[in-house]
Amino acid sequence: MNTTDAGKKAMLDSMKGLIVSCQTQPDDPIYTEDMAVKMAEAAAWAGASGIRANTPEQIRAIKEAVNLPVIGLYKIWNEDMDVFITPTLEAAKQVWEAGAEIIALDCTDQLTDKGRPAWELMPEVKKEIPEAMIFADVSNYEEARRAVELGADIVAPTLYGYTEATKHIEEPDLREFARMCRDFGEDVYMMMEGHIYTPEDAMKCLYLGAHAVVVGSAITRPHLTAKRFVDLISGYQSNWRDAEKAKH
Numbered sequence: 001m002n003t004t005d006a007g008k009k010a011m012l013d014s015m016k017g018l019i020v021s022c023q024t025q026p027d028d029p030i031y032t033e034d035m036a037v038k039m040a041e042a043a044a045w046a047g048a049s050g051i052r053a054n055t056p057e058q059i060r061a062i063k064e065a066v067n068l069p070v071i072g073l074y075k076i077w078n079e080d081m082d083v084f085i086t087p088t089l090e091a092a093k094q095v096w097e098a099g100a101e102i103i104a105l106d107c108t109d110q111l112t113d114k115g116r117p118a119w120e121l122m123p124e125v126k127k128e129i130p131e132a133m134i135f136a137d138v139s140n141y142e143e144a145r146r147a148v149e150l151g152a153d154i155v156a157p158t159l160y161g162y163t164e165a166t167k168h169i170e171e172p173d174l175r176e177f178a179r180m181c182r183d184f185g186e187d188v189y190m191m192m193e194g195h196i197y198t199p200e201d202a203m204k205c206l207y208l209g210a211h212a213v214v215v216g217s218a219i220t221r222p223h224l225t226a227k228r229f230v231d232l233i234s235g236y237q238s239n240w241r242d243a244e245k246a247k248h
């Protein structure tokens with residue numbers, strides 16, 4: 001792997017376009033041991049420019065099968081905190097050792113169980129693993145600014161909709177994303193991630209200044225895509241039923 005600055009830049013430049021998040025958990029209805037690899041192979045077949053993957057095992061298996069840059073993360077849930085994306089230095093090391101060129105970190109203000117904000121981990125990871133590139137998962141403009149100042153290579157609003165302040169939101173904030181691209185796009189690779197469900201929405205993000213768009217559920221969680229259809233259709237069906245009842 002080429003980890004010089006020029007090598008890093010060449011890799012990041014090559015990631016323009018679509019990055020597919022290929023993640024499965026054992027409690028997913030589509031889970032099998034090799035499912036994440038199959039998803040990554042499908043993404044590569046389609047022409048994706050990178051893969052986002054969770055857990056050292058899935059990252060390692062994907063790296064063996066697919067010749068694309070990998071954004072790796074390690075989701076670890078702890079009931080004492082909301083931070084779950086690569087929450088510790090040890091988790092970041094495992095992601096790196098599994099072969100991911102880029103490590104995704106929670107760079108929000110959320111507090112860890114040690115009482116410190118999640119973003120404080122980034123300088124430690126950069127010091128410990130200087131060859132790695134850092135993908136900062138943030139939830140708002142201020143966190144994006146801080147991530148840029150701390151030297152993130154990539155910033156994305158991945159956690160918009162997943163923090164205490166934003167958990168009621170289920171759509172991307174394209175206006176805020178455009179502001180991030182305008183203000184930080186010269187200093188960092190801005191990517192869009194989270195709640196992008198159609199090629200048209202992905203295109204909008206590219207027009208707003210995204211270097212790449214990371215898409216997960218819409219491509220690799222068919223059960224959630226099916227649920228979006230069912231929820232919408234059944235909502236209309238009950239409205240129809242109520243309207244019919246009201247007539248009688």
Ligand SMILES: CC(=O)N[C@H](C=O)[C@@H](O)[C@H](O)[C@H](O)COP(=O)(O)O
Pocket residue numbers: 021023052073158159162193194195196214215216217218
């Ligand atoms: C918040 C969180 O846990 N995000 C995770 C980050 O790796 C994934 O579960 C998402 O699938 C990914 O961010 C892509 O987003 P979407 O699935 O909406 O396209």
